[in-house]
Amino acid sequence: MPGDFAATLRGFSKKRRNELAREGRRLADCFGGRLHVRLVTSIEELDQLFDCGGSIAAHTYHVKLRGTFSDTPLWRAQLELEARRGALTGFLLLGGDTPIVFNIGWVDGPFFFPQAVAHLPQYSRFSPGKYLWLRVFEQCCAEGLEWVDYGFGDAEYKRIYGTECWVEQSVRLYGRTARATVAWLLDVAATRAASGLKFAAERLGILRRIKNAWRRRMSHDADR
Amino acid sequence: MTPIGENDSTRRDVATAATLPQPARVTGNNNLCSVDSTPDVSPALRGQVLEGPAFVESLSKDWDKLFQRVPRASYSLSRPWQGCFIQSASRCAHPLAITIWSGGRLVSLLTLEIRRRAGLRVAQPVGTSHPGHIGLLAGAIRPVVC
Numbered sequence: 001m002p003g004d005f006a007a008t009l010r011g012f013s014k015k016r017r018n019e020l021a022r023e024g025r026r027l028a029d030c031f032g033g034r035l036h037v038r039l040v041t042s043i044e045e046l047d048q049l050f051d052c053g054g055s056i057a058a059h060t061y062h063v064k065l066r067g068t069f070s071d072t073p074l075w076r077a078q079l080e081l082e083a084r085r086g087a088l089t090g091f092l093l094l095g096g097d098t099p100i101v102f103n104i105g106w107v108d109g110p111f112f113f114p115q116a117v118a119h120l121p122q123y124s125r126f127s128p129g130k131y132l133w134l135r136v137f138e139q140c141c142a143e144g145l146e147w148v149d150y151g152f153g154d155a156e157y158k159r160i161y162g163t164e165c166w167v168e169q170s171v172r173l174y175g176r177t178a179r180a181t182v183a184w185l186l187d188v189a190a191t192r193a194a195s196g197l198k199f200a201a202e203r204l205g206i207l208r209r210i211k212n213a214w215r216r217r218m219s220h221d222a223d224r
Numbered sequence: 225m226t227p228i229g230e231n232d233s234t235r236r237d238v239a240t241a242a243t244l245p246q247p248a249r250v251t252g253n254n255n256l257c258s259v260d261s262t263p264d265v266s267p268a269l270r271g272q273v274l275e276g277p278a279f280v281e282s283l284s285k286d287w288d289k290l291f292q293r294v295p296r297a298s299y300s301l302s303r304p305w306q307g308c309f310i311q312s313a314s315r316c317a318h319p320l321a322i323t324i325w326s327g328g329r330l331v332s333l334l335t336l337e338i339r340r341r342a343g344l345r346v347a348q349p350v351g352t353s354h355p356g357h358i359g360l361l362a363g364a365i366r367p368v369v370c
Contacts, residue, residue: 074312081304108299115354183344 001148005141009134016160020130027126031095037135040090040104043083046076049090052099053116060118061218069104069116082106091139093132101128103136110146112136117157121216133157269331274321280307283321286330293363300351301361306335309350313337319350332362 001008009017028035040049050071062068069075082088089112093101100123105114114136119129140148150158152168174184201207274283280303287303299305310319317337324332335350349358 072312074308077308077312078305081308087299106299179344183342 001141001146005138008137008141023127024131027128027131030126034096036094038092038094041088043080046079046083052092053102053104056099056102056120057118059120061215062118068118091132091136093128101132103132112140112145112148114150129157133161270325272323272325274323277310277319279321280310287333290330290333290361290363294361297361300358306350332360334360
């Protein structure tokens with residue numbers, strides 16, 4: 001990040017800045033102008049973070065994959081640890097009294113490491129996650145942080161807000177036993193099939209539609 | 225992809241009390257410190273594998289010292305952070321630490337958790353499920369004075 005929030009915004013194209021402003025206005029209108037960002041940094045506020053964050057995460061497709069924020073012993077131990085060393089930085093965006101997005105991470109040196117991000121699917125059309133990211137950048141700039149490290153994986157917000165990226169490859173090593181060899185062959189076959197299908201969907205321009213449809217279905221399942 | 229064990233040198237490298245004939249050279253990005261020992265020095269390195277969650281405590285002093293010696297090490301490789309994972313996962317995963325020592329000093333540490341999946345034992349770096357930096361914690365290797 002270039003230092004101050006205004007300079008960060010100037011790093012986006014004019015079109016992007018207008019788009020972000022328009023989305024922010026639409027989101028605020030949806031809640032009658034009552035948008036409020038709550039910053040959680042202390043151990044006393046963790047229960048509130050787990051309540052609000054958990055209520056959001058429960059409606060997302062991530063919960064079906066068991067890969068999201070929830071009140072588990074691991075998340076609690078980690079957030080307590082981060083809160084004790086003064087590194088916890090959790091953001092909650094409330095529309096009126098309803099928590100609609102969270103962005104939870106911690107600070108390490110000049111870095112902010114977001115660990116969990118999610119929003120209520122019914123507000124997806126207003127891009128509340130993008131709105132909260134701007135508030136996160138604002139706070140990071142105010143605290144003098146220089147980097148936001150999004151971690152592994154591809155996501156739209158990373159493409160929009162990211163300035164540097166690199167491709168990483170998982171490396172798997174297998175043993176010599178028959179079972180391990182079978183697992184290796186299955187892994188190679190599944191990985192190549194998935195890569196081929198992804199490539200074909202990308203070429204046909206339907207990858208994003210497939211992803212969105214799958215996520216919607218998972219979100220509906222989570223709501224049942 | 226080469227399955228482990230096809231190349232004998234792979235086995236020697238992970239064997240206990242291994243002595244590496246060549247100076248180690250490990251490079252990495254943010255979370256990995258560059259290790260670049262003097263080319264004409266062959267420090268005696270000893271490998272040790274520790275199993276079970278108790279290694280978090282037994283290695284505590286050496287782990288903390290190693291972490292302090294690596295200025296660019298990610299907090300995800302620190303003992304308190306990894307300890308959270310190891311303690312919370314110890315019921316369903318078997319933790320393991322591969323350590324490299326140089327003259328009684330811990331110079332490199334890789335923590336793994338071993339799980340059973342479809343009858344196979346699968347080892348992965350501790351913290352893989354979270355989007356932090358994972359991998360090897362490696363400090364500079366200096367020659368051992370005998």
